[in-house]
Amino acid sequence: MASDEDSDEDFVTYGTPLEPLEEDEPSRKPIPVHEQTVKDEKGRYKRFHGAFTGGFSAGYFNTVGSKEGWTPSTFVSSRQQKSEKHNARPEDFMDEEDFGEHGIAPREITTTDEFASERKDQIKDKARAVSSLAALIPGDPGLLEEFIAPARSSIGVELLRKMGWKDGQGVGPRLKRKPRKQNTGRVYGCSLPRNGSEESEEDDDEFAPENVTFAPKDVVPVDFTPKVDSHGLGYRGLNPLQALGGGSGSGHINLFTLQSDRTTNLFGDRASGQERRGGIAGQAFGVGAMEEEDGDIYHKDSMSNYDNVLGGEEPGDGLYGWTAPQQYTKKKNALKRVMAYSGRILDGFALASEVTEIKTVYPPPDLPRDFRPVHYFRPVIDPSTVSPIVAQALQLSRGQLSQDASQQGRHKLDSTQRRDMLGESALQGPSSVFELLESKDRERLTEIRKAAESQKPSESNLSSAVDRAVVVASAKAKAAALQALSSRFQSSSTQPQPPSETQMALNAWSGPTADASKTFKPFSKNPQKQARYDLYISKLKQGDKDAVELSLDSSMTEWERGREREEFVRAALLYKPSSSSLSSRFTHGKHEEDTDTVDVAQEQENDVDDKQAAVKMKMFGKLTRDTFEWHPDKLLCKRFNIPDPYPGSSMVGMPKVKRDKYSVFNFLTIPDGSQVNPSDPKPSSSTIPRVTAEASSKKSRWDVPVQASEPKDAVSAFLSETRSEVSATQQTEAEVKTQTDALPASATSEVKVAQSVEKQSDQKNEEEEEEEEEEVRPSMDLFKAIFASSSDEKSSSSSEDEAEEEEELAPPTSEAAQSTTTSGTVIPPIPAQFTPAPDINKAMDLKHLTVQSVPSAETTAQSTQSSLNAPAKSQGLDEEEFGPRLPPPGFVPSTHSPQMKKQKKKDKEKHKGKKHKKEKKKKKSKKHKHKGKQKKRHEESDSSSDDTDSNSEDVDRDVPTSELLQRLKNLKNKR
Amino acid sequence: MAFPQPRPQAPQLPQHLWRTVDCQQGAVRAVRFNADGNYLLTCGSDKSLKLWSVSRGTLLKTYSGHGYEVLDADGSYDNSQLCSCSSDKTVILWDVASGQVTRKLRGHAGKVNCVQFNEEATVMLSGSIDGTVRCWDTRSRRMEPIQILDESQDGISSLKVSEHELLTGSVDGRVRRYDLRMGQLQVDYIGSPITCVCFSRDGQCTLSSSLDSTVRLLDKSTGEMLGEYSGHVNKGYKLDCCLTDKDTHVLSCSEDGHVYYWDLVEGSLTLKLPVGKAVVQSLSFHPTEPRLLTSMEGRVQVWGAEPEDAAENES
Structure with missing residues (x-):
């Protein structure tokens, strides 16, 4: 039966179920007897003391002494505190498990007297x-x-x-008069002849009034008294009092409880008006000696006497003896005529008593054809803050607009024009959108102006420059307007969304890196929400700017929308494509035990920032110490010869609490108002959420004490269209093009990918990507090229040794790198070698490339941002290890060679060399070449002289696969 | 007291090189005295663990069975068993006399940095790069750990066991003390990745060295800093630190090839013992006498308070 499976869960089960037997599983070792233990529900071991000496719980769980049992209570009574008289109850002497389900005094939840039914106690x-x-x-x-x-x-x-109930009435909604039942009662077995009262009901119909309701009949609840005697069903046996004393007038002894409690309960109404015939009657017994009639002896039983439907109709006529006046019936008939309905009425449906009014529906107003649901504020730009070109362009465009503004109505006018027309005075607040802009954006605009000014384009160029500026400015203004819009729509309860985040999300997703199918589904619990989120993501991918607004459900309240908007943007940032490429490496677990909750340590550590501050001030102690409850394993305590600090607790480790697993708010912290301050003069602090700040502090203790996390260049974090259009084109692109002409097209496209990834990389991303590097490690070659080039172009000697190493590892590529590194470009040129398949249109290749370029972009971004960070960073890249490293193994005496010593020295020098600052790049590269060759020779000699040397782990790590192959070949040749 | 305290002797610092042992096992990742200080254990990067006599400098036994370089070892109180851990993610319990593997315990997800017996050698505790400390039962044949302490957010770099406490230093910059008797975990935030932790001999203080080239002495009960010792170089490598046998001085390895001695109370640099040119990776102080072991690259040096001849004459 299908219902069996469902009902399985409802059963109460005891004990542990046997594990399902699997066929292909290797047969397990049976658990030895000494490991088969009996535990009680708290995980305490049970020892059996014998059935008559206490069972499992002799004493206080097999110990002497207990909370109360054995310790003598002390009697203290003073003047102030009279001792209370203590009445020992039996419960005082019971164990905990006696109160349990199977104990002698089970405790269960019972209703108090007040709420209890009148059942007899x-x-x-x-x-x-x-x-x-x-x-x-x-x-x-x-x-x-x-x-x-x-x-x-x-x-x-x-x-x-x-509620209006009166004694004697039934419980339930008041009833209208019911249609008469055909068969008022069922008779099982022996049927009794009808009495007159029932026949009289037949013509009740016309007296039933329409608008009078009746309380339902009282039904005595079914009393299922168990049958304890061995008599037949319904047989009561002789009541000696009645039989001998002659209690009943009829002189008839009724052995059958036809009107017993049982039957009255079930068919109480039927028997109520009936006077039953006494005596033993029925087919089986024939006619008694005292009976007058003997007619119906050979009664034939017919199937119509039996009920073959469970449940069935409710007996009773619902009239309750009330006779309706005549006018009611007439009225009812009239009504019936009105509501005459030609069709058949389906079972279970009734005709409506009233005709529903038809509501008139008014159509929505027609929208004008050029109506757009989003309003863009027209920029009002102060000519003093903008470059003359931009201002000019704007004036031009506005001039055009204002010309036809008069014809097109007030919607085409901007606020100032309208104000002028109305003759109002200017508002006190910020008069231009520019003041609403963030300082960064303003800076960027000034940058544009500077760039434009420095260019001083010729007259012929001017027009194109103006065009571009117009485009840029309008895009800018649109963005600003959007920001203003979104901030306006957000209710005061939610923080204003930092506009940069939407921008960041857009940047993160609009690139070609986004892979639709493999994105993480953060709202999979809520399919509708997830659908909305998917829509948002897909819009993001198309580069839609107001993706959030469009994807939100318009039927939600404003507050909900604001909330969801924030969630989506953050989720989009968090589960951005780069991390999805990571997640694509893993498959989801087939079997999740509990998807809703996750165990989280009950006590959380204090704020790390506070501690860092304390450590800086050398105020160790309370500030830096956290104390947690911790439960050692019982066995561990035993092994340590220590009493269990938490006897009776089966918990091990830190106390855990269940938390929701996939709520975004577990992972995100809503930024504080203090942190997100749009008017913050500092460029970076206002935009980086708190999470990232913490994350960066975590990162800093990763391997080497990195310098305190510097504020990263905000420009790289937010890349607006302005930058890509103006600065990229004007500053870098030209240079890049002139210098990287030799590179194949695929390389440049990859650079672009890298750039786009770089754009989105704020500190948080970096950390994630750093972790990712451990998993998705690109080929060594890529690192080499980047380091070789980036270190050179920065011309900082800090990363000298890395470059050295890399060059020594790959002499062929170093030259390629050199040729390209003479430039001072921001974008690292990547040698052609690294694009194995020039056909970039293939999706697979593209994906491959993007995966590779993630770390590279990151590292380059770092190297360009802070040269100080570079050594630490790249060290971390070189090392696969976490935490403090092991010192180099030095040299094994058997391979003692002067050359090796030399290398050792150089190693030392390298360490010192970190402190040097700048050096000439060309000189260095020459040196590198030289060193590289030398070292390569060393290594080769090393590997040839000592094949079985296994401690060259550090060396092995840095060796590219190609060289490993070569070495292997050498080995083979020797053998 | 009826009798005045005997005048405390001037602390003797092991600064005379007694002998150098070339271990022939690659880089010596760790050097450890046994429980009574008569023998020493060296963990080699060639997967072997070696037992030496301190006084003669002779090799007594080689224990091979690890699959990668051995990172730490410890001897039981009764010298009957050894435990060692390795980059191959295993912890091995050895029989000293036969040199056989008694138990090879797998379970760590990464290389195992440190291992210790408890006082009665009933439990082995191992800390790994995977951020967990696992407590292995040596008594039963269970291959699963008794308990896994996964509170650390980063790899465990060092671990020490006292009678009822467990001290771990982690790369997440925290020193954790698990008090079994109290059922408490105390976390002290240091900030910089911890490379080594120690108890003081009196058990009242903890010593922790971290990658900011600082050794800190913290009060065990309150977490307050009692002393800070710096001057040495410890920026990238996992180096050891320890206290002398009488808790008078604090010792630390350094990446500049020296062992630094600081006065525990004053915090001043007492001695800068030159060991060699490379990194002094590991050191171990004799449990009762002023003797020191240092390891650098493939060699182990034994240091005494006075020249060896004088010491031998005395004894």
Whole structure:
């Protein structure tokens, strides 16, 4: 049966179920006897003491002494504190498990007297019976008591009375008169002849009024008294009092309880008006000697006497003896005529008593054809803050607009024009959108102006420059308007969304890196929300600027929308494509035990920032210390010869609490108002959420004490269209093009990918990507090229040794790198070698490339940002290790060679060399070449002289696969 | 007291080189005295663990069975068992006399940095780069750890066990003290990745060295800093630190080839013992006498308070 599976869960089970047997599983070792332990529900071991000496719980869980049991209580009584009289109850001497489900005094939740039904209390009855023996009036114990005791009705009855119920009525909604039943009663077995009362009901129909309702009939609840005797069904046996004393007038002894409790309960209404024929009657018994009639002896039973439908119709006519006046019936008939309905009425449906009014629906107003649901504010730019070209361009465009503004109505006018037309005075607040802009954006605009000024384009160029500026400015203004819009729509309860975040999300997703199918689904719990999020992501990918607004559900309240907007943007940032490429490496677990919750340590550590501050001030102690509850394993305590600090607790480790697993708010912290301050003069602090700040601090202790996390260049974090259009084109692109002409097209496209990734990389991303590097490690070649080039172009000697190493590892590529590194470009040129498949249109290749370029972009970004960070960073890249490293193994005596010593020295020098600052780049590269060759020779000699040397781990790490192959070949040749 | 305290002797610092042992096992990742200080254990990067006599400098036994370089070792109190851990993610319990592997315990997800017996050698505790400390039962044949302490957010670099406490230093910059008797975990934030932790001999203080080239002495009960010792170089490598046998001085390895001695109370640099040119990777102080072991690259040096001849004459 299908329902079996469902009902399985409803069963109460005891014990542990056997694990399902799997066929292909290797047969497990049986658990040895000494490991088969019995534990109670708290995980305490149970020892069996014998059934008559305490069972499992002799003493206080197999120990002497207990909380209360064995320690003598002290009697203290003073003047101030009188000792209370302590009545020992039996419960005081019971164990915990005695109160359990199977104990001798099980504790269960019971209803209090007040709420209890009037069911008889068996215990009380017994008590009463006992006390009755000693009562004043023998035989009737509670008689006096019941006289005195106040009448008390249960709370249910009280409630019912309040609701209008009266004694004797049934419970339920009041009924209209029911259509008459055909068969008022069922008879099982012996049927009794009908009485007159039932026949009289037949013509009740016309008296039933329409608008009078009746309380339902009272139904005595079914009392399932168990059958304890061995008589047949319904047979009561002789009541000696009745039989001998002649209690009943009829002189007839009724052995059958046809009107017993059972039947009355079930068919109470049927029998109510009936006077039953007494005596033994029925087929099986024939006609008694005292009966007058003997007609129906050979009664034939027919199937119509049996009920073959479970449940069935409710007996009763619903009239309750009330005779309706004549006019009611007439009215009813009239109504019936009005509502005459030609069709058949389906079962379970009834004709409506009233005709519903048809509501008139007004169509929505027609929208004008050029109506757009989003309003863009027209920029009002102060000519003093913008370059003359931009201002000029704007004026030009506005001039055009204002010309036809008069014809097109007020929507085409901007606020100042309208103000002028109305003759109002200027508002006190910020007069231009520019003041609403963030300082960064303003800076950027000034940058544009500077760039434009420095260029001083010729007259012929001017027009194109103006065009471009117009485009840029309008895009700028659009963005600003959007920001203003979004901030306006957000209610005051939510923080204004830092506009940079939407921008960042856009940047993160709009690139070709986004892979639709493999994105993480943060709202998979809520499919609708997830659908909305998916829409948002897909819009992001298309580069839609107001993706959030469009993807939100318009039917939601404003507050909800604001909330969801924030969530989406953050989720988009968090689960951006680079991390999805990571997640694509893993498959989801087939079997999740509990998807809703995750264990989280109950006590959380204090703020790390505070601690860092304390450490800086050398104020160790309370500030830097956290104390947690920690539960050692029982066995561990035993092995350490230490009493269990938490006896009776089966927990191990830190106390855990369940938390929701996939709520975004577990991972995100809503930025504080203090942190997100749009008017913050500092460029970076206002835009980086708190999470990232923490993350960066975590990162800093990664391997080497990195310098305190410097504020990163904000420009790289937010890349607006302005930058890509103006600065990129004007400054870098030209240079890049002139110098990297030799590179194949694929390389440049990859550079672009790298750039786009770089754009989005704020500190948080870096950390994630750093972790990712451990997993998705690109080929060594890529690192080499980047380091070789970036270190050179920065011309900082700090990364000298890395470059050295890399060059020594790959002499062929170093030259390629050199040729390209003479430039001072921001974008690292990547040698052609690294684009194995020139066909970039293939999706696979593209993906491959993007994966590779993630770390590279990151490292380059770092190297360009802070030369100080570079050594630490690249060290981390070189090392696969976490935490403090192991010193180099030095040299094994067997491979003692002067050359090696030399290398050692150089190593030292390298360490010192970190402190040097700048050096000439060309000189260095020459040196590198030289060194590289030398070292390569060393290594080769090393590997040839000592093949079995296994401690060259450090060396091995840095060796590219190509060289490893070469070495292997050498080995083979020797053999 | 009826008798005045005997005048404390001037602390003797091991500064005379007694002998150098070339271990022939690659880089010596760790050098450890045994429980009574008569023998020493060297963990080689060639996957072998070696047992030496301190007084004669002779090799007694080589224990091979690890799959990668051995990173730490410890001897039981009764010298009957050894434990060692390795980059191959295993912890091995050895029988000293036979040199056989008694138990090879797998479970760590990364290389195992440190291992210790508890006082009665009933439990081995191993800390790994995977951020967990695992407590292995040596008594039963269970291959699963008794308990896994996964509170650390980063790799465990060092670990020490006292009678009822467990001290771990982690790369997440925290020193954790698990007090079994109290059922408490106390976390002290240092900030910089911890390379080594020690208890003081009196058990009241903890010593921790971190990658900011600082050794700190913290009060065990309150977490307050009692002393800060710096001057040495410890920026990238996992180096050891320790206290002398009488808690008078603090010792630390350094990347500049010296062992630094600081006065515990004053915090001043007492001695800068030149060991060699490379990094002094590991050191171990004799449990009762002023003797020191240092390891640099493939060699182990034994240092005494006075020249060896004088010491031998005395004894």
